[in-house]
Amino acid sequence: MENIVHIIPEIFIFCSALILLILGLFIKNIKLINNLAILSLLIAVAIVINQPYQSIYLNSYIIDEFSSLFKIMIFIGSIVTLVMFISSREDLHINLYEFPILILFATLGMMVMVSANDLLAMFIGLELQSLSLYVLAALNRNSLLSSEAGIKYFILGALSSGLLLFGISYIYGFSGNTNFNLIAVNYNSESLGLLIGIVFVLAGLAFKVSAVPFHMWTPDVYQGAPTPITAFFALAPKIAAMGLLVRFLFNSFGELYLDWQQIIFFISIASMMLAAFAAIAQTSIKRLMAYSSIGHIGYALIGIACVSSEGLRSLLIYLMIYLVMNVSVFTVILSLKRNDAYFENISDLSGMYKNHPFTTILVALMMFSLAGIPPLAGFFGKFYIFVAALESNMVFLAVVGIIASVISAFYYLRIVKIMYFDESKEEFDGLNIRSLQVLFYPSSFLVILFFIYPAPIIQLSEYAIKSFY
Amino acid sequence: MNELPILSILILLPLVGIFFMTLIRNDNDQSSNNLKHTALWISFLNFLISLYLLFAFNQQDADFQFEERYFWIENGISYHLGVDGISILFIVLTTMLVPICILASYNSIKFSVKEYLIAFLALETFMIGVFCSLDLVLFYLFFEGGLIPMFLIIGIWGGERRVYSTFKFFLYTLAGSVFMLLAIIYIFITAGATDVSYLLDYNFTRNEQIVLWLAFFASFMVKIPMWPFHTWLPDAHVEAPTAGSVILAGVLLKMAGYGFIRFSIGFFPEASELFAPLIFTLSIVAIIVTSLIALVQEDMKKLIAYSSVAHMGFVTLGIFTFTVQGIEGSIIQMISHGIVSAALFLCVGVVYDRLHTREISRYGGLVSKMPMYAFTFMIFILASLGLPGTSGFIGEFLVLLSIFSINTYFAVFATTGVVLAATYSLWLYRRMIFGALIKDDLSEMLDLTRREIIIFVPLITLTIIIGIYPKPVIDIIEPSAKKIVNQVNGKLN
Numbered sequence: 033m034e035n036i037v038h039i040i041p042e043i044f045i046f047c048s049a050l051i052l053l054i055l056g057l058f059i060k061n062i063k064l065i066n067n068l069a070i071l072s073l074l075i076a077v078a079i080v081i082n083q084p085y086q087s088i089y090l091n092s093y094i095i096d097e098f099s100s101l102f103k104i105m106i107f108i109g110s111i112v113t114l115v116m117f118i119s120s121r122e123d124l125h126i127n128l129y130e131f132p133i134l135i136l137f138a139t140l141g142m143m144v145m146v147s148a149n150d151l152l153a154m155f156i157g158l159e160l161q162s163l164s165l166y167v168l169a170a171l172n173r174n175s176l177l178s179s180e181a182g183i184k185y186f187i188l189g190a191l192s193s194g195l196l197l198f199g200i201s202y203i204y205g206f207s208g209n210t211n212f213n214l215i216a217v218n219y220n221s222e223s224l225g226l227l228i229g230i231v232f233v234l235a236g237l238a239f240k241v242s243a244v245p246f247h248m249w250t251p252d253v254y255q256g257a258p259t260p261i262t263a264f265f266a267l268a269p270k271i272a273a274m275g276l277l278v279r280f281l282f283n284s285f286g287e288l289y290l291d292w293q294q295i296i297f298f299i300s301i302a303s304m305m306l307a308a309f310a311a312i313a314q315t316s317i318k319r320l321m322a323y324s325s326i327g328h329i330g331y332a333l334i335g336i337a338c339v340s341s342e343g344l345r346s347l348l349i350y351l352m353i354y355l356v357m358n359v360s361v362f363t364v365i366l367s368l369k370r371n372d373a374y375f376e377n378i379s380d381l382s383g384m385y386k387n388h389p390f391t392t393i394l395v396a397l398m399m400f401s402l403a404g405i406p407p408l409a410g411f412f413g414k415f416y417i418f419v420a421a422l423e424s425n426m427v428f429l430a431v432v433g434i435i436a437s438v439i440s441a442f443y444y445l446r447i448v449k450i451m452y453f454d455e456s457k458e459e460f461d462g463l464n465i466r467s468l469q470v471l472f473y474p475s476s477f478l479v480i481l482f483f484i485y486p487a488p489i490i491q492l493s494e495y496a497i498k499s500f501y
Numbered sequence: 502m503n504e505l506p507i508l509s510i511l512i513l514l515p516l517v518g519i520f521f522m523t524l525i526r527n528d529n530d531q532s533s534n535n536l537k538h539t540a541l542w543i544s545f546l547n548f549l550i551s552l553y554l555l556f557a558f559n560q561q562d563a564d565f566q567f568e569e570r571y572f573w574i575e576n577g578i579s580y581h582l583g584v585d586g587i588s589i590l591f592i593v594l595t596t597m598l599v600p601i602c603i604l605a606s607y608n609s610i611k612f613s614v615k616e617y618l619i620a621f622l623a624l625e626t627f628m629i630g631v632f633c634s635l636d637l638v639l640f641y642l643f644f645e646g647g648l649i650p651m652f653l654i655i656g657i658w659g660g661e662r663r664v665y666s667t668f669k670f671f672l673y674t675l676a677g678s679v680f681m682l683l684a685i686i687y688i689f690i691t692a693g694a695t696d697v698s699y700l701l702d703y704n705f706t707r708n709e710q711i712v713l714w715l716a717f718f719a720s721f722m723v724k725i726p727m728w729p730f731h732t733w734l735p736d737a738h739v740e741a742p743t744a745g746s747v748i749l750a751g752v753l754l755k756m757a758g759y760g761f762i763r764f765s766i767g768f769f770p771e772a773s774e775l776f777a778p779l780i781f782t783l784s785i786v787a788i789i790v791t792s793l794i795a796l797v798q799e800d801m802k803k804l805i806a807y808s809s810v811a812h813m814g815f816v817t818l819g820i821f822t823f824t825v826q827g828i829e830g831s832i833i834q835m836i837s838h839g840i841v842s843a844a845l846f847l848c849v850g851v852v853y854d855r856l857h858t859r860e861i862s863r864y865g866g867l868v869s870k871m872p873m874y875a876f877t878f879m880i881f882i883l884a885s886l887g888l889p890g891t892s893g894f895i896g897e898f899l900v901l902l903s904i905f906s907i908n909t910y911f912a913v914f915a916t917t918g919v920v921l922a923a924t925y926s927l928w929l930y931r932r933m934i935f936g937a938l939i940k941d942d943l944s945e946m947l948d949l950t951r952r953e954i955i956i957f958v959p960l961i962t963l964t965i966i967i968g969i970y971p972k973p974v975i976d977i978i979e980p981s982a983k984k985i986v987n988q989v990n991g992k993l994n
Contacts, residue, residue, distance in 0.1 A: 445672075486573075
């Protein structure tokens with residue numbers, strides 16, 4: 033019974049989702065429901081920060097520095113999505129009170145994912161998150177693209193869940209355990225079944241983080257889903273799935289990393305290279321961001337492939353910076369609005385700096401940051417990833433990483449080029465929306481001024497990986 | 502005196518200027534003039550501060566001075582600034598050229614003045630940072646960060662093929678530099694720190710040196726630029742606005758030369774010795790080939806751009822002789838080239854502003870309409886070909902002297918470069934300035950305005966003073982150059 037104390041944040045989010053669901057039936061004020069959802073997420077942040085660290089329910093659920101940091105990143109992603117929802121809900125035809133509630137359920141699923149230390153808890157978390165996301169992607173029922181995105185995501189997601197379950201059943205069958213810490217105890221080189229299990233679970237998780245070759249859904253879903261939900265896809269679920277991946281690999285097979293390292297090695301290289309080339313030809317900014325996120329996941333995976341404390345540290349630094357950069361970019365995408373119509377083609381940005389000089393320079397700097405050009409925050413993310421790679425003697429990975437980063441600089445520069453060097457169009461009136469500015473300016477300045485004193489983020493990530501090293 | 506963080510002030514002052522300029526509106530001529538004046542005064546103030554730095558600099562001391570060190574990222578990577586005889590002149594060169602550039606763009610920039618000036622001040626911060634930083638990560642930060650404003654300067658205010666040129670510039674430089682980043686990370690891991698003064702005493706193994714040297718070389722050879730990776734430079738120069746070319750030729754190329762002296766030979770003397778013949782060969786090829794290419798150019802800016810590559814060939818020759826004269830010569834050559842090529846691009850800008858073409862054949866006989874311009878242009882053409890009495894001579898002479906003491910053949914080949922430089926420079930001058938004024942549109946040409954005279958006077962003065970009496974400059978460089986040479990020889994024996 034005393035264990036309940038440790039899962040108060042989860043219970044709190046669950047209860048507020050249920051209460052808001054009932055409230056939504058009677059109150060037609062969607063904005064109020066949305067704000068209450070934001071409030072409950074903020075309260076959950078406060079609770080998570082002050083939580084004692086403990087592993088509970090027979091070590092199947094862990095609350096530690098690592099999970100708390102991930103939960104806070106997930107909360108930030110959810111809050112950002114809800115704020116974006118306020119300004120765009122009517123024009124995007126997603127003015128439904130289910131939106132904040134589904135976000136809350138997805139958040140709950142992700143909280144379970146990052147704390148799970150057991151195959152079953154992991155699966156429950158994943159499914160709760162995925163089911164909410166399937167609905168969210170298809171939320172704009174009248175749009176063919178949105179429905180297509182939802183169906184596509186659902187079918188492929190169900191397939192990946194199938195792979196995952198298949199892997200889980202193998203692991204359970206050959207080890208007799210579902211707890212991460214106990215799975216690998218009896219592992220030896222003859223237990224091929226366990227290895228097959230790892231491969232299938234990794235395939236399922238690679239789908240969730242959208243790493244190549246399980247990335248096919250990403251561009252379509254990013255493009256089809258309403259923009260706030262696309263932002264949510266980019267912000268929260270990937271980060272949560274990375275956290276889960278780390279715990280699954282390090283807690284259960286940390287000693288036996290030689291067996292899975294090469295898998296991560298391969299999908300990391302494939303993600304970086306494919307994203308760098310595929311993004312060049314994109315015309316939709318949301319598709320471009322989809323490929324960009326695939327590439328960034330590739331870099332983050334280098335951190336896992338290193339299997340070292342530096343690797344994990346760099347992974348956390350990278351994810352935090354990735355989160356902030358994406359908040360900034362997606363708020364801008366959402367504010368590209370003229371007369372209640374949204375623009376999603378890269379060519380619509382053309383000559384934007386004539387009408388919006390200040391916003392445009394910030395967006396341009398975000399692009400440079402995504403490309404990893406110093407002195408912006410994105411550079412430090414890559415810097416630490418490469419430090420970790422070289423420290424683990426993975427020179428090849430680092431060299432592929434820098435080559436991919438030079439190639440990907442091209443498509444980020446293309447956006448800068450279109451904004452600055454091309455003919456200008458009419459003004460965007462969406463850039464004046466207050467609630468988006470609240471997100472855009474702080475996140476942009478955080479990225480730009482990060483270089484002044486990066487030490488806190490680095491110390492924070494060192495603190496968060498304590499439970500692994 | 503040392504309590505005043507003067508280097509940080511130099512770096513931060515342009516940023517403060519940027520902050521104030523974002524507050525100034527830019528909707529009519531009056532406010533855009535205000536913006537220009539603000540930027541000019543900020544950069545001029547920075548120049549005065551750098552003069553104070555030069556004045557307070559202790560010439561006898563070969564070590565780093567005005568050092569500042571603060572905790573920055575983590576142990577081993579700190580915010581560490583300092584100058585010695587090698588870097589201080591580059592800082593003054595930078596702070597001198599930026600106000601000149603801003604003054605030179607008063608009339609030539611017609612739109613988005615505010616963004617232009619902000620980009621220039623940001624670029625100044627990065628350039629000064631490169632020469633001040635005594636930490637490799639900090640150095641890389643400034644070295645690469647400068648790409649962002651330069652990308653925008655060429656891309657927004659450039660000529661017709663500006664997009665192609667600016668992409669080429671950015672991607673070439675980035676592709677070269679990322680290998681240096683990996684090398685810096687490797688140094689951080691093996692040596693445990695990226696502090697320059699610590700690394701100067703650190704001994705890398707021979708194999709490490711070879712790999713790291715090549716990685717640094719990849720970055721610097723693209724930036725300086727060395728043949729055969731020089732092709733981005735003529736494109737960038739041709740499309741950049743005048744002030745952009747000035748900064749590109751005047752300062753950005755020097756960052757790589759500075760990097761060679763400070764890092765390549767300072768950290769990796771064995772590898773430098775091993776690869777010196779490669780550098781010599783590439784430099785000599787560059788000097789001869791690009792001089793020949795310069796000879797056939799139709800475009801003034803392209804001609805000067807190719808001559809820059811040839812001049813930077815002398816710089817690399819001098820650095821890798823590992824002699825005091827060689828290093829002194831290459832630093833003076835860089836300073837001189839920074840002044841002279843900057844002035845030559847400004848000269849091109851003067852006629853370009855009037856006739857809007859850079860084609861040499863469109864000009865001819867300018868001397869009858871623009872005597873002052875002809876005089877100014879002559880001085881810089883002569884300085885560029887290394888006439889005794891101008892700053893160009895001192896640098897080339899010292900470099901040739903040092904290379905002669907190493908290898909006679911290289912010296913002979915390098916000297917042919919001097920002859921070729923005279924050929925293309927004088928021929929350019931003849932085609933533009935002399936002859937009869939027969940082209941109709943040239944008859945309206947006005948001579949230098951007061952603003953342009955203000956721009957050229959300090960450059961002419963410096964060119965001649967350094968050419969006639971170079972001792973003050975050499976005095977500043979000498980202790981540090983000696984120290985580097987001793988250090989390298991100490992490590993090699």
